[in-house]
Amino acid sequence: MTTARAELVLWAAQRVTAVFLAGFVLVHLVTIVYAVRGGLTAAAILARTHASIAWPAFYALFVLAAAVHGAIGLRTIAAEWLGWRGRGADLSIAAIGLALAVLGLRAVAAVAA
């Protein structure tokens, strides 16, 4: 794959994840407001997430989309504002994206199990 093609793939990946995140964030915020409205305890919320497959699946996708979207965005900011480009920048930012995914998925696993 040429460099330009790789850039195009990253560009497209960031737009596609943005489309998903728009829906995810909306569901996430509405759920928070709904869940704490009646003063739910953490234990009560955990009881519900434990019994569900849909919620952990939703948040796993959310985490992955955010990690991909955020890492590509950081890469652009690093290039344009700091002039940090090239292999070193790409690897460092890929590591940040991976760390975001791992931390996020770990949190999802914690509320799912």
Added chain:
Amino acid sequence: MEHLKVDVWRGGAEGAYQSFEVPRRASQTVLDVVTHIQRFLDPTLAYRFACRVGMCGSCAMTVNGTPRWTCRTHVDKVARDGTLRLAPLANMPIVRDLVADMREFFDKWARARGQFTPTRTRADDFAKVDPRSAARQEADLAIECIGCGVCYAACDIVKWNPAYLGPAALNRAWTLQTDVRDGARAERRRAVEGDAGCHACHSLMSCTELCPKALSPTRSIAGLKRQSLRSLLGVKEKA
């Protein structure tokens, strides 16, 4: 007689502003002001112009911080409290005084494959292009570019990413991508893809706001992005 206070950039990358007093006249353009300085106050001032009527695209400068074509910019419109501050176009090396080096700007047109690639020879009949066809109408919106460099000087992405082809070169590429007679559209699409090409554009629209011909390079660049996304997804291009 009323006078304008005019600060003019003198020198190359290293230099300073020099102040002049220029008589204020009715319907005076910024180019009139510069010409007055060169003819009557300091003949060593370097600047560029040719047609004086908004056709040739050679007189663009930074006027009070904003890139403009000076021959069609009236002093009335831009001189805040009777002062003008003139500098060469931004995002280009300075040759001297108000003259910017446009080599890289035009080299990028070539890099964006801004040349028409014919599919017919002189032995063939004329190509018939329906002026009402969608592709031709899309090209019509972008073809009046005079290559003045205002959009390129106004573009933040050019400033942040020196490899970026810029609004003018990408706009030119779009006029050829919508030209049904052109035979190099796949190559040109590849030439304008990626971080140095259309995908670097953040749609800030400074180019569109300041283009003296009221074109929208942002729209053209969006067209290039669409074409390239279609090719990535394997969607066949409309002829």
